[in-house]
Amino acid sequence: MDTLRGKCAIVGAAETEVGRVPGVTGMSHSLHAAKKAIEDAGLSNRDIDGVLTRTPFCDPTLCYSLLVAENLGISPSYTTDLDTCGATPMTMVITAVMAIATGVWRAVLCTWGQDKNWVMKQEIPVHGKPNWGSEDFAYPWGFIEAPLAFAMAARRHMHLYGTSSQQLGAIAVAMRKHACMNPNAQMHNPITLEDYFASPFFAEPFRLLDCSLVSDGGGAVVVTSAETAGALGKAPVYILGLGQHNFAHSYFGPLEVITPLKKAGDKAYHMAGVSPHDINVAEIYDCFTYSVLVQLEDLGFCDKGEGGPFVEEGRIDIGGELPVNTHGGLLSQAHLCGMLHITEAVHQLRGESRERQVKDAELALVTGLGIRQAPFGTTGVLVLGKEIS
Numbered sequence: 001m002d003t004l005r006g007k008c009a010i011v012g013a014a015e016t017e018v019g020r021v022p023g024v025t026g027m028s029h030s031l032h033a034a035k036k037a038i039e040d041a042g043l044s045n046r047d048i049d050g051v052l053t054r055t056p057f058c059d060p061t062l063c064y065s066l067l068v069a070e071n072l073g074i075s076p077s078y079t080t081d082l083d084t085c086g087a088t089p090m091t092m093v094i095t096a097v098m099a100i101a102t103g104v105w106r107a108v109l110c111t112w113g114q115d116k117n118w119v120m121k122q123e124i125p126v127h128g129k130p131n132w133g134s135e136d137f138a139y140p141w142g143f144i145e146a147p148l149a150f151a152m153a154a155r156r157h158m159h160l161y162g163t164s165s166q167q168l169g170a171i172a173v174a175m176r177k178h179a180c181m182n183p184n185a186q187m188h189n190p191i192t193l194e195d196y197f198a199s200p201f202f203a204e205p206f207r208l209l210d211c212s213l214v215s216d217g218g219g220a221v222v223v224t225s226a227e228t229a230g231a232l233g234k235a236p237v238y239i240l241g242l243g244q245h246n247f248a249h250s251y252f253g254p255l256e257v258i259t260p261l262k263k264a265g266d267k268a269y270h271m272a273g274v275s276p277h278d279i280n281v282a283e284i285y286d287c288f289t290y291s292v293l294v295q296l297e298d299l300g301f302c303d304k305g306e307g308g309p310f311v312e313e314g315r316i317d318i319g320g321e322l323p324v325n326t327h328g329g330l331l332s333q334a335h336l337c338g339m340l341h342i343t344e345a346v347h348q349l350r351g352e353s354r355e356r357q358v359k360d361a362e363l364a365l366v367t368g369l370g371i372r373q374a375p376f377g378t379t380g381v382l383v384l385g386k387e388i389s
């Protein structure tokens with residue numbers, strides 16, 4: 001795997017309008033993001049020979065990636081629908097790297113969009129949704145998917161290490177601060193710790209402001225070989241390290257405070273030849289505030305149990321020791337399964353983030369995670385850089 005270091009680069013990145021976007025389908029968001037990303041790369045649809053996406057959660061469609069390719073006028077040699085839940089965008093990029101590095105593809109489009117607000121308001125027809133595989137065992141007891149699973153994990157961390165709600169609130173406040181600097185964010189009203197504590201409980205210890213958004217929108221990136229990237233117009237963002245690791249157990253398995261992201265991160269750091277101290281900006285999957293805190297620990301930015309103090313006093317703000325989720329993240333920009341964490345890292349390394357630009361950003365770390373039947377069931381990590389060396 002170490003031979004993959006710097007072999008590929010992200011050459012195009014784009015996102016659509018996010019938030020509540022009535023009248024636009026998830027397919028339209030995917031296509032719009034894809035078209036913008038291909039143009040951003042300086043390529044055309046004829047240059048794309050691989051298409052990767054995820055089938056919509058609210059309206060699953062067979063061979064969805066092939067339908068995306070058809071609607072874009074792409075004749076790909078390969079398409080497939082991937083699903084590792086919230087780690088899917090990471091899986092897309094990692095799959096693209098492996099295929100390009102082995103000569104199977106030349107240029108791969110990774111795109112995804114959703115119209116969850118619109119669907120939830122029942123303004124368009126849907127045809128079912130995937131199941132989690134555990135509903136019959138969990139729902140009768142009131143155990144409803146992600147919020148409760150992560151809430152239990154957060155409570156365990158609080159019990160073991162004294163982590164406080166104030167520290168979780170510091171994460172929510174920082175994400176909102178960054179979203180207020182982002183013109184394409186769902187939330188633009190600043191919040192304080194007082195606002196955080198005034199928000200109602202959702203699943204203790206989580207309040208409403210501990211939980212990520214429900215969003216419409218789309219995002220896309222284009223991945224090519226480093227050689228191809230060097231001949232294109234914009235500065236490429238090189239994929240220096242990557243890693244994935246998963247837990248295969250249900251909600252009723254062990255309640256871990258060390259997540260599989262630790263092994264995924266170790267793999268990515270090793271491949272990239274860097275350490276946590278080398279990272280200038282981190283785009284951390286933030287489905288809940290706690291998920292940010294525990295990932296910072298497992299990625300080596302602080303010791304286990306010290307995530308709470310680490311996120312306080314502006315340390316994760318832009319201008320702080322480790323700027324986290326400079327776009328606002330899932331908590332305040334938009335929840336598109338982490339695709340916009342990748343696009344934001346690209347924008348940061350290109351110096352395109354304007355008011356929220358991290359000074360002298362050379363290395364970015366991006367994570368993704370999915371719940372499946374347990375918190376942190378699937379994870380992925382990318383280390384991205386402006387230079388190969």
